Amino acid sequence: MNKKTIISLIVLALVAVACATDTAAEEVVVEEAAAQTTLEMVQERGFLKCGVSGSATAFSETQADGSITGMDADYCYAVAAAVFGDYSKVEFKSLTSAERFTSLAAGDVDVLIRNTTWTQSRDTELGNDFGPTTYFDGQQLMGRNSDGLSASSSLKDIDGLRVCTNAGTTTEKNITEGAGLVGATIELVTVEKFGEAVDKFIAGECDIVTTDGSGLVGRRAVNDALNDWAIFPATPISKEPLGPTYRSNDSQWADIINWTVYATVIADEYGVTKATVDSFDYEAAPEMGRLMGKNDGELQTAMGLSADAYYNVISQVGNYDEIYSRNLNPVGLYREGSANAGWQDGGLIYSPPAR
Amino acid sequence: MKDAPLSDKIHHHVKVQKMLTKFRGLNIKKFWRDVRFLKWSGQLIFLILLVSGFFYIFNTGVRNLEKTNLPFSWGWLGDTPGVSISEGFAPLPNSGRQMLQVGMYNMLRITLSGVVAATFIGTILGVARLSKNWIVEKASTGLLEIVRNIPLLVQMLFFQYFILTYPPLREADRGDIIAHVSAKGIAYPWPQPQEASWLFASFVILSFLVSRWIFKWRIKILEREGKDTHPFIWSLTVLGALLLVGWSGGYKAMGVIGIVSTLLSQLFEAVPAIAYQTLFAACFLLYGYRYIRKQISKSNTGELGGILSDEDYFRMAGSGVLVIVIAVLMFLPFGSRVGEFLEGDEIFYKADWGVSQYFTGIASKFDMSFSGAPYEVSYPKIVQVRDTKFTRYSKDHGKVTTVGYFATWLGVVLYTSIFISEVVRSGIMAVSKGQSEAGLSLGLRPRSLLRLVILPQAFRVMLPPMGNQYLNLAKNTSLGIAVAYPEIVAVGQTLYNQEGQTMPVFVIWMGFYSFISLTISGIINFYNRKFALVER
Numbered sequence: 001m002n003k004k005t006i007i008s009l010i011v012l013a014l015v016a017v018a019c020a021t022d023t024a025a026e027e028v029v030v031e032e033a034a035a036q037t038t039l040e041m042v043q044e045r046g047f048l049k050c051g052v053s054g055s056a057t058a059f060s061e062t063q064a065d066g067s068i069t070g071m072d073a074d075y076c077y078a079v080a081a082a083v084f085g086d087y088s089k090v091e092f093k094s095l096t097s098a099e100r101f102t103s104l105a106a107g108d109v110d111v112l113i114r115n116t117t118w119t120q121s122r123d124t125e126l127g128n129d130f131g132p133t134t135y136f137d138g139q140q141l142m143g144r145n146s147d148g149l150s151a152s153s154s155l156k157d158i159d160g161l162r163v164c165t166n167a168g169t170t171t172e173k174n175i176t177e178g179a180g181l182v183g184a185t186i187e188l189v190t191v192e193k194f195g196e197a198v199d200k201f202i203a204g205e206c207d208i209v210t211t212d213g214s215g216l217v218g219r220r221a222v223n224d225a226l227n228d229w230a231i232f233p234a235t236p237i238s239k240e241p242l243g244p245t246y247r248s249n250d251s252q253w254a255d256i257i258n259w260t261v262y263a264t265v266i267a268d269e270y271g272v273t274k275a276t277v278d279s280f281d282y283e284a285a286p287e288m289g290r291l292m293g294k295n296d297g298e299l300q301t302a303m304g305l306s307a308d309a310y311y312n313v314i315s316q317v318g319n320y321d322e323i324y325s326r327n328l329n330p331v332g333l334y335r336e337g338s339a340n341a342g343w344q345d346g347g348l349i350y351s352p353p354a355r
Numbered sequence: 356m357k358d359a360p361l362s363d364k365i366h367h368h369v370k371v372q373k374m375l376t377k378f379r380g381l382n383i384k385k386f387w388r389d390v391r392f393l394k395w396s397g398q399l400i401f402l403i404l405l406v407s408g409f410f411y412i413f414n415t416g417v418r419n420l421e422k423t424n425l426p427f428s429w430g431w432l433g434d435t436p437g438v439s440i441s442e443g444f445a446p447l448p449n450s451g452r453q454m455l456q457v458g459m460y461n462m463l464r465i466t467l468s469g470v471v472a473a474t475f476i477g478t479i480l481g482v483a484r485l486s487k488n489w490i491v492e493k494a495s496t497g498l499l500e501i502v503r504n505i506p507l508l509v510q511m512l513f514f515q516y517f518i519l520t521y522p523p524l525r526e527a528d529r530g531d532i533i534a535h536v537s538a539k540g541i542a543y544p545w546p547q548p549q550e551a552s553w554l555f556a557s558f559v560i561l562s563f564l565v566s567r568w569i570f571k572w573r574i575k576i577l578e579r580e581g582k583d584t585h586p587f588i589w590s591l592t593v594l595g596a597l598l599l600v601g602w603s604g605g606y607k608a609m610g611v612i613g614i615v616s617t618l619l620s621q622l623f624e625a626v627p628a629i630a631y632q633t634l635f636a637a638c639f640l641l642y643g644y645r646y647i648r649k650q651i652s653k654s655n656t657g658e659l660g661g662i663l664s665d666e667d668y669f670r671m672a673g674s675g676v677l678v679i680v681i682a683v684l685m686f687l688p689f690g691s692r693v694g695e696f697l698e699g700d701e702i703f704y705k706a707d708w709g710v711s712q713y714f715t716g717i718a719s720k721f722d723m724s725f726s727g728a729p730y731e732v733s734y735p736k737i738v739q740v741r742d743t744k745f746t747r748y749s750k751d752h753g754k755v756t757t758v759g760y761f762a763t764w765l766g767v768v769l770y771t772s773i774f775i776s777e778v779v780r781s782g783i784m785a786v787s788k789g790q791s792e793a794g795l796s797l798g799l800r801p802r803s804l805l806r807l808v809i810l811p812q813a814f815r816v817m818l819p820p821m822g823n824q825y826l827n828l829a830k831n832t833s834l835g836i837a838v839a840y841p842e843i844v845a846v847g848q849t850l851y852n853q854e855g856q857t858m859p860v861f862v863i864w865m866g867f868y869s870f871i872s873l874t875i876s877g878i879i880n881f882y883n884r885k886f887a888l889v890e891r
Contacts, residue, residue, distance in 0.1 A: 098848050102857060126855040148744040160740040162441075162539070162747070164839075167849055172438045176447070187446070188439040189759070190849060191839040199516075200839070204523020204538035205758050207745055 038246070038253035039083070039304050042110050047089040050076035051109035054094030055195055057218025058331045059115045059135075059242075068092045071327040072113040075134060075244060075261065078317045079111060082260045082309040087316040096192060098167050101126050104247060111257055112245040115212065117170050122245075129254055131244035132261045134320075135328075136339035136348055138236020139174045140213040142220065145228050147207065153232040159184035164197040164206035166190070174238040175210050198223065212240050214333060221331040255303050263291055263310035265351035267319035268342060274318040277311065291354040299354070320349060394665070420858055431854035438849055440841045442757060451850055458846030459867060465764050465842070466829045466871070472768045473828060474821075477775025484780045495776070502773045508834055511766035515838040518758045524746040528737045535735060539747065541761055542735035545754035551606060553720040555729030558606040562597035566590040602729075610723025620714035631710065636682040643678025647671050759840035763832060771828040778824065782817035783809065815886050822879030829871050843867060 042048055052060035052072050060070040073092065081087040093109050104112045105127055115137070116122075118130040141158065143149035149157060155178050163179075165171045167190045179186045186208075191197045194211050198219055201209040209216070213236055220229045244257050267273070270288045272280050282289035289295030292314070293307030300309045317323065321342075324335055341347025386392050417427045432452045439447045443457035483495040502510070523538045534543040573586035597605075623631060650671055735753025737746060748755045756764075786809050794808040836845040843864065851860040 098852055101852075101855070121853075121855065146744075157743070160747070161745055167845065167852070172849065173436075173853065176437055176439045180447070185446075186439065187441050189441045189757075189839050190438075190841065190845065192837065196839070200519065200538075200758075203519035205519060205540075207740075207747075 038110055038250050039256065042083055046084075047091050048076065048080045048083060048111070049091050049093060049109045050079070051093050051095045051100055051103055051112040051114050052076065053097075053114045054092070055193060056115050056215060057222055058214065058327050058333070059218075060092075060094075060113075062094065068094075069327070071135065071323055072115060074317055074323045074327065075113045076111070078260050078264060078313045078323075079113075079244075079257060081312040081316045082256060082263075082305060085306060085309070085312045087312070098192070101128065101245075104128065104245060107247075110246070110253075113243075114245075115215070115242045116245050117212075117240045118243060118245075119170060127248050128245050129248040131246065131254070131257045132265075132351070133241035133243040133348075134261055135214065135242045135324075137212040137214050137240035137242050139171055139210060139238040139240055140216055140231050140233065140236050141175075141208050141210045142201070142216045142229050142231050143208050145230050149230045149232065151230050151232050151234060153230065155179060155182045155233060155237060156184055157232075158186055158208050160186075161207040162187040162189060162205070163208045163210055164189045164191060164200045165210050166194040166197055167192055170238065170240070171211050178237040194219075212242070214242075214328070217333055218331045252304055256305060259303070259354075260310070260313055262351040262354070263313055264318070264320040264323060265342075265349055266291060266354055267314045268321045268349075269344075269351070272314060272319060273322055274315060277315045287354050297355075398665075416858060427858055428856065429859055431850070431856050431859070434854065436850060436853050438853060440846065441839075442760065442841055451854065454846055454850055455843065455863060458841060458843035461840065461846075462829075462832050462835075462842040463871075465760070465767065465832045465835070465840075469764060469768050469771065469828050469832070470825050472764075473771040473775055473824070475772075476768065477772035477824075478779050480772060480776035481779025481783070484776060485783060499773050499776065502769055507766055507770045507831055508837055510770065511762045511834055511838050514765050515758055515762040518761060524737060524748075526739075526744065526746055529739060529746055531734060531736050533734060535737065535748075538758070540758055541756045542737075542748045542753050543756075544732050544734045546730040547733040549727055549729055549731055550722075551725040551727060551729040554609045554725060555601060555606040557609045557612060557721070558601040559598065561609070562594055562601060565597060566594035569593050604726070606729060607723055607726070610721055610725075613718045613721030613723060616714040616718035616721065620711045620718060623711035623714065632685050636685040639678050639682045639685070643674055646674055646678075757840075759835065759838045762838040763835035763840045763842070766834065766838075767828050767831045770831065771824050774824050774827070775821065778817050778820045779813075781820075782813040785816045786812045811886075815888070818879060818883050818886060822876055822883075825875050825879070826872050829875060830868060833868075 036044075050073075052068060052070075054060055054062045054068060056070065056072070058070055060068050060072040062068050076090050076092065077087040080090045083089075093103070095103050095109070095112070095114055097114075100112055100114050100116065101122070103109055112128075113134075115135075117137075118133065122128055123130055141153075141155075141163070143153065143158075158179065163175060163186045165175060165188065172188065172190060175186065176188065189197075189200065189206055191200065194215060197206070197209050197211070200206045202223065213231065216231050220231065223229075244261065246253055246257055266288065267277075270280070270285055272288060272292075277292070280288065282292060282294040286295055290298050292311040293300055293309070294311070298307045300307050303309075318326070321335070324340065328334075335341045335347065336345070339348045341349065343350040420427050432455075433450050435449055436451055436454050438454070440454065440457050443461050445453055445457050448454035448457055480495050480499070483491050484499070486492045486495075518536070518541070519538050521537050528535070528537070532542065535541070567590065570586045570590035573584040573589045577584045577586065650667055733753050735755065736749040738749045739745070740747055790808055790812065791804055794804040799807065832842055833844045835842045836848070839845075847860045847864055851857045
């Protein structure tokens, strides 16, 4: 090793030290940036980054023109309407179920509305918080009538069959546990996207396909030309409350998301729709007036939003019933008699009072 | 000094220089100008910077995880994932650890069979590219251009959907079959190992060793006496005869392994663990000592004349540390008594190594009393699922390859063999024409020319790039995730989705792939050194 090499080595070492100190300084800056709340971040950016599936029928479907429609997509629009007063200020990000939480934790998206089930482990271990449930779902299975299955089949009937599902979801665990409980042995094939699972089901590689009931109904509406596909068991094998998900420990942002959902539910309770939001008599319903920012005592400004934030939500996106009916009725999912009916009708859709 | 004559001055100067050279190492005053000090301190500083850099990056990751309420932990390795896997030795893993092991097993299954198949196909394609037959040459070139220019992922997806286009299994298909392809997979006959399979397999290995020895022996006579001793015919005849004897029951001779294993098992049972632990440790220490001695003596005779290079120092220090670590490891309990070890009572005597159980296990596979055919061909069968309308391949008959396995395997094998064929072709073409001309003028027949002159030289050129292709194959298996093949990446993703521990899974992935890759390149390097030109 000659002098030149030694000198260059030392210089290299010094540069490395300098770099290390540089990054240390940067780190402080990053920490300061992290102290910025999600709301400030979103407002500064000028649009909302919303994580969706992009391929979940009726929840978030990518259309031919690149736009995304569906119930989850509508709630993304609703949040944008609340924050900016303009529902269109959304950038959708299509995420697979395997990457969604990482993406949320890394700050790639501000809110995740991607038919995501609220579970204890996701709430605690994964560093997420969950908003109010927008759709009460449950995992079901789908097979063929021609194979001897029907809507009254049970989990026992899948003993010895090959079942397809998508990776990184609660469905893998539910079906494994459920089959184990009734003593059925299954061969579980796990694919990346639910669409691939359906492809394998159609081709006959898999005998059964399983995911949330809403997803199955949606798929059946799209694919089933011969009315051959049966969804069973009648009572879902799991509880799948789907709703928005956001990073934990940012209660301001959590409040905004939660009350966006609640606002749509309360508007539904009062029967305020996109069409009637301007003509509604707010004097007669002070709660509604406060929520829409029409009366005194509104609380939206305390949340960091404009007073008419939720008025924008209802006038631009609509109330819960409108969002639901628009997206889910076409695929054969109706509110009446399901868990997604309003609480006055025996369902589970309920909101705390706005006061 | 001033008045001293010039010659004295020069004389004095030379003397001082000589002294300086002699005591250079002992000059304490200016040790920082000593090149050895600078060299070593420079390396030390660089090492510290490197290690602290890595530590810093890792630490940042861990701290960021804590900030997102995802503390780094390994606890999930013991938790039951509660997810079943379609392929592998444990369809319902009882712990995260086992689930990862299933993924590793699935990955290794494809890698090992893939390396063998890709080498075989690649060699044939490579030779075909050099063929004088126009059709053979153009066909293999065409295949090469197609496969080489399409991304591997696309090929795998294509193979998957290709199989999916086959009709599903129907009631009409039920019954015994020889081979069958459907959307459910590919079923084909398979030699089912019977109880004597281990005996027979070891007999086959022995037969090959014997015939190789015969070959060398005939060659020796040929070289000594200068007449054709037909080494090939001799060794093939012996091999054929041995295999025939083996198949008709001669494999029972391998029961000797079983007897020896039983004896060893009894021996290890009788001896307290500390005795053989000490023996193993002593062996390692002795080996390490001899290795270091060898390094030193080698350098003494080398061109540097007794001066050890940096690499020698590092290798000696490294192997010294490694040997000591292994020797200490010998005293850790690897068997069932880890709990007691941790509690700390009677560590060494209770340390259960399971060595005797290990030999008992071997003995049970090599029982002399086993008889019958070592392998039986098992034909696949299409059966009804319970009393339903569903139809499937029987799991106990023949062999069934799933769509995911097929697509991944064919994808990596075809893709790698194309590149191997190029390696083979370039290896053969790298041997200059003069070599074959020289061989021919010596009177060698074309076959001997290929075997004695061309291939040994081509092989030397082919080895390093071949190793790269094997590495690529091993790493490309991770694309199996796209076609629902549960290899280590797919399984790891499922796991971290269940448990939320992304970083530890990444650490395991990286460790596993590094281990596999380093093992492959280690093997290739070993052969590379063995076949390298001997330079004098």
